[in-house]
Amino acid sequence: MSLEADLKKVLKRNVLANKFIKILNSKENNEIKLQKINKFMQEHYNNKKLYRFRVDNDYNLDYLQNDKLWLSNLNELNDIFEGEIFLGKNYNYDLLKKEIIKQFPMFNENELKNEYLDKVIREQFKAMFYIACFTEDLYNFNMWANYANGFKGFCLEYDFNELMLYMNLLNKDSNEFTFYPVVYKNIKEFKSCNCFSDEIFNRLIEKPSEFSFEYEWRLINGVGLEDENNLGKGIIFIKPTSIYIGSKMTKEYKEKVLKVCKKNEIEAYKMVLEKNIKKIDFKKLALE
Template identity: 25%
Template sequence: MSVDKIEKLLKFLPAEDYVLDSLKGETVWFSYLKNLNDPFEGNVRFSKLEREDVINVYLEVVVSKGGIAPAELPEYRKVLEMDRHYEGLVEAIGEIEKDTVRNIMETFSTFSCCRVMSGSSVAERTNEILMWAHYTKSFRGLCLDFDFHVLDKSLRELNGDEAMGNALINYEHEMYEVDFPKFMRNAIKPHQVGMDDYIKTAIFRKHSIWEYEKELRFLSGREGLFNISNEAIKGVYLGPNMDEKYREEVVTIFRSKFPYVKLYDVAPYGYGLNYKELK
């Protein structure tokens, strides 16, 4: 599925003060992966190695960094084949794997939305009961309707090089497996970012249980507020359980800063939702 077919994005938000501040400042918040609600964000698993592969990879890395001379390899191999030394080597590799996942989770930030494909109506997506329940704290929050193209362009143009593009989430039953020998060989090559492919795969891959979210993810290397165009938001849906005072604040912000944006009250209707535009 291509992002070219996306027209709109929906962002479900809780009724919190930081949301109001973000709207007033015409910004959106990018969160580090480690701060998202899925504990498996950015996780990968490494391929299981045979004993000989573990030793070969380690020696290759040490030689490449000038730790030992090639002529010394046979002697070092004998030492590493001893159980006590091999166990220490396996433990060291385990730490590399943990550091790799930690690096992904603490380096990359995202702003995530639900996609609305061309030919689909916004109403079809705002009717997502689970999204309202999970992300607006039991229908107390709101849903922003973004124009994908305006949002994407403004993130790129108003934030320098900090906005790093976007991609759709791939939903799979199995976690992405990294070939550890290949990973290490790429990582030690000079002037080469050998981790790009697996990083991108880890960031844009989630378990299939999340597939109902139909997520598109914007990417950056910084957590915080990012500027957007005041023309990026096209509609606002107010949850049926929203506090009246908070509702008044939201309406005031949009009437003053975004007068062209349509606002809708959301109400339960059967096992679905009904929308009434505010005049």
């Protein structure tokens, strides 16, 4: 794909992501909002697939075998601006102190000096969320290199419609889980925000434009404050529809993966590289 085609794809995707987020953040009642979300999904994402890249270790193999999903704490993601809160130069720190003490009684006003407030807000905010990342693009060299251990890992395929149905099931008794497309922006466009308004949660779904090649969606779990040493957590999840095996996966690990695929009735594909034209393709494997 040419640079111009890549740019058009990113821009089109950002437009759709912004429309989706606008619906989710609207002030309409939940019934009307749900109707609009379902209509939007049918128009733009019906029968689409999402993908999740994994490295080749025993931990991910166990999660594959047991239909589980790992959600990382916000602090563990690879973007240094992940979830960063920008307060702005003219922020009302006195009001902020009162709000922090109201929300987090473990602090007192004497501890909250202005120069430490930014740090306190960032650390507490990041400790409140777990995230699992998905992508729209299976054929991306950068994704395979960065998130599948240099083509040694694998990629899981999920049906978008099944995923949205499971989201409704997760939120049957509470609304702890949300599913958003990420919006990519120039870092200079990251604005200051009111730390105790809904707009702060936009920081969970905004990333610098340098990451736009990821075409990312995020499953977000708002869990409240957790142990700062907690790296993440696992949840029961839907079974992937297919698994794609990287071209550099070891024979031993590949045998383990295919054994799980056969047991769990998951279709498996191996990567085929057309080196002369730098293209990724896949060939279906027989599960014996």
